[in-house]
Amino acid sequence: MDELHERVGRSFAAQGLMQTLGARLARVAAGEVEIEMPFGAALSQQHGYAHAGSVTSIVDSACGYAALTRAPAGSEVVTVEFKVNFLRPAIGRRFLAVGRVVNAGRTMAVCTGEVRAFVGEGEDYKVVALMQATMAFVQS
Amino acid sequence: MDELHERVGRSFAAQGLMQTLGARLARVAAGEVEIEMPFGAALSQQHGYAHAGSVTSIVDSACGYAALTRAPAGSEVVTVEFKVNFLRPAIGRRFLAVGRVVNAGRTMAVCTGEVRAFVGEGEDYKVVALMQATMAFVQS
Amino acid sequence: MDELHERVGRSFAAQGLMQTLGARLARVAAGEVEIEMPFGAALSQQHGYAHAGSVTSIVDSACGYAALTRAPAGSEVVTVEFKVNFLRPAIGRRFLAVGRVVNAGRTMAVCTGEVRAFVGEGEDYKVVALMQATMAFVQS
Amino acid sequence: MDELHERVGRSFAAQGLMQTLGARLARVAAGEVEIEMPFGAALSQQHGYAHAGSVTSIVDSACGYAALTRAPAGSEVVTVEFKVNFLRPAIGRRFLAVGRVVNAGRTMAVCTGEVRAFVGEGEDYKVVALMQATMAFVQS
Numbered sequence: 001m002d003e004l005h006e007r008v009g010r011s012f013a014a015q016g017l018m019q020t021l022g023a024r025l026a027r028v029a030a031g032e033v034e035i036e037m038p039f040g041a042a043l044s045q046q047h048g049y050a051h052a053g054s055v056t057s058i059v060d061s062a063c064g065y066a067a068l069t070r071a072p073a074g075s076e077v078v079t080v081e082f083k084v085n086f087l088r089p090a091i092g093r094r095f096l097a098v099g100r101v102v103n104a105g106r107t108m109a110v111c112t113g114e115v116r117a118f119v120g121e122g123e124d125y126k127v128v129a130l131m132q133a134t135m136a137f138v139q140s
Numbered sequence: 141m142d143e144l145h146e147r148v149g150r151s152f153a154a155q156g157l158m159q160t161l162g163a164r165l166a167r168v169a170a171g172e173v174e175i176e177m178p179f180g181a182a183l184s185q186q187h188g189y190a191h192a193g194s195v196t197s198i199v200d201s202a203c204g205y206a207a208l209t210r211a212p213a214g215s216e217v218v219t220v221e222f223k224v225n226f227l228r229p230a231i232g233r234r235f236l237a238v239g240r241v242v243n244a245g246r247t248m249a250v251c252t253g254e255v256r257a258f259v260g261e262g263e264d265y266k267v268v269a270l271m272q273a274t275m276a277f278v279q280s
Numbered sequence: 281m282d283e284l285h286e287r288v289g290r291s292f293a294a295q296g297l298m299q300t301l302g303a304r305l306a307r308v309a310a311g312e313v314e315i316e317m318p319f320g321a322a323l324s325q326q327h328g329y330a331h332a333g334s335v336t337s338i339v340d341s342a343c344g345y346a347a348l349t350r351a352p353a354g355s356e357v358v359t360v361e362f363k364v365n366f367l368r369p370a371i372g373r374r375f376l377a378v379g380r381v382v383n384a385g386r387t388m389a390v391c392t393g394e395v396r397a398f399v400g401e402g403e404d405y406k407v408v409a410l411m412q413a414t415m416a417f418v419q420s
Numbered sequence: 421m422d423e424l425h426e427r428v429g430r431s432f433a434a435q436g437l438m439q440t441l442g443a444r445l446a447r448v449a450a451g452e453v454e455i456e457m458p459f460g461a462a463l464s465q466q467h468g469y470a471h472a473g474s475v476t477s478i479v480d481s482a483c484g485y486a487a488l489t490r491a492p493a494g495s496e497v498v499t500v501e502f503k504v505n506f507l508r509p510a511i512g513r514r515f516l517a518v519g520r521v522v523n524a525g526r527t528m529a530v531c532t533g534e535v536r537a538f539v540g541e542g543e544d545y546k547v548v549a550l551m552q553a554t555m556a557f558v559q560s
Contacts, residue, residue: 016184017191020160044156051157052200052219057193079192080388081414083223083363083503083552085530087523102550103507107387108360110505110550112532130522130530132503132552134361134414220528221554223363223412223503225390227383242410243367247527248500250365250410252392270382270390272363272412274501274554296464297471300440324436331437332480332499337473359472363503 004028008065015061023058025065031101033065038094050090052129055097055115059084059131062099063111067135070104076140080108082133090128092117099131109135144168148205155201163198165205171241173205178234190230192269195237195255199224199271202239203251207275210244216280220248222273230268232257239271249275284308288345295341303338305345311381313345318374330370332409335377335395339364339411342379343391347415350384356420360388362413370408372397379411389415424448428485435481443478445485451521453485458514470510472549475517475535479504479551482519483531487555490524496560500528502553510548512537519551529555 005028012018012025018035021043027034035058037043043054060079067077099113113131118124145168152158152165158175161183167174175198177183183194200219207217239253253271258264285308292298292305298315301323307314315338317323323334340359347357379393393411398404425448432438432445438455441463447454455478457463463474480499487497519533533551538544 011186014184014186014188015191016181017194020182021193041156042160044154046151046154048154051155051197052222053161053193053197054157056196056200057191060192060196078229079226081223081225081361082192083221085221085552085554086219087530088525089218103547105508110507112550127523130532130552132505132550134505221501225412225414227390228385243407245368250367250501252410267383270392270412272365272410274365291466294464294466294468295471296461297474300462301473321436322440324434326431326434327496331435331477332502333441333473333477334437336476336480337471340472340476358509359506361503361505362472363501365501366499369498 004030004069008033008068012065017057018061021054021057026096028069030069031066033062033099035062035097036094039092050095052086055090055095055129056084058095058097059099059113059115059129062097063113063131063133064135066099066101066111067109070101070109071137074140075137077135078138080134080136082131085130086128087130088126088128090117092119094118107137111135144170144209148173148208152205157197158201161194161197166236168209170209171206173202173239175202175237176234179232190235192226195230195235195269196224198235198237199239199253199255199269202237203253203271203273204275206239206241206251207249210241210249211277214280215277217275218278220274220276222271225270226268227270228266228268230257232259234258247277251275284310284349288313288348292345297337298341301334301337306376308349310349311346313342313349313379315342315377316374319372330375332366335370335375335409336364338375339377339379339393339395339409342377343393343411343413344415346379346381346391347389350381350389351417354420355417357415358418360414360416362411365410366408367410368406368408370397372399374398387417391415424450424489428453428488437477438481441474441477446516448489450489451486453482453489453519455482455517456514459512470515472506475510475515475549476504478515478517479519479533479535479549482517483533483551483553484555486519486521486531487529490521490529491557494560495557497555498558500554500556502551505550506548507550508546508548510537512539514538527557531555
């Protein structure tokens, strides 16, 4: 495990909510992070699909950690704001949130993210949510 | 319990995520709904504060249910999109999400929401998150 | 004209776009600024109503200047991002954008804004647009 | 000029604001539209750069027209809402807004857009703004 993955992995392990949602860190690269979450009834809205809040939680963390891979040494990342469009009902056996840095400055990063829903066993997916987020770098 | 509260309460009880987060329906009025969530480590981000995803989940539900109180008979509400600003670290013993309808048309409602953090035992709070959301009415 | 109004007014006068749109500074108070724009065909979209861009331009400036009234001495304001909901067609003889600071920190302010459309001669209006914005304070 | 370009071009020509801003339709393809705007002092904010409102106006139109290329026959497009991040000062000799449809349903489309700033004579550009928008299809 390289340094980038370790930095992100240590912080991810400390996020109680990610454990509560059953999410795990799937991939860490410079400027791009993926988080996976198997579906379960504990994540649902009233029709039994994944709640917008479940979906948003993993793509917020994915965008935040993507930003962390581009943060100045010794900095942490906090979410300033995000906006999410929900493209279709979040139906799937598992979800993968992909967060990417579009632009990183000295004090902030702008990220885009998407959440992919995998219905079957294969690699076919549909994008169920689209995020555009602002992350701030703060001295830790 | 009046009809409005019953309609919202039935749907709320079916949201697995709300139970997972320990949230409960606190108040239902025409065009305004409140959801309460005691803080716990299961909701945290890496510093032990409430995760942006926890906070967003309850204010999304609060805005969605506020819209439901204004929905045409026989309609359900789905979240089209939302945007959330995080004003300060979500530190508190408990959180209260307040969702309000600003404008309801035939097919959509625009809502604003806020999440209040109560640190002590009293009624003093700080607003930690601000939402602006679009909800759609769909035939159920 | 007090110091606040002067600070905002000087900057407003330097915004070429505000002149192009025929907008004028209507009110400056601590944490709240209003900008007025009479309607004209030069501001229209394809149906002859005010274009979302015209409406957004004045409420962005209103929010930015509201933030400026709360900025540290010697700071300027830049728009980090905003989100706007358009509640109904922007039909009116004149429009008034109202920008308000919800929360101001050391480096950023979160603002909300609305654009009011006045159809007749009187003071009755309808809100046509709702903004939630993040403004940054930068050393000038 | 094909039918798609004609449909969009006719509507664009009726947008008074696009003429006021000196914008022109640069490219129309299925699901993607580009609008160009040479910089001028009439578009500026207080430092002489392009105002966030100028930049937003062209990328809103680009996203709206991208949606129109995917709209059901006989439908018009209205902007439900958008969110824009401003990545850097909008400095350039000319700007190109690119709007793309990410997902189109029966009643709505979700689009992403960017505004590119060209400083020199060549084709090098920097992205100055990023949009995520919801467009509605309405019967005309």
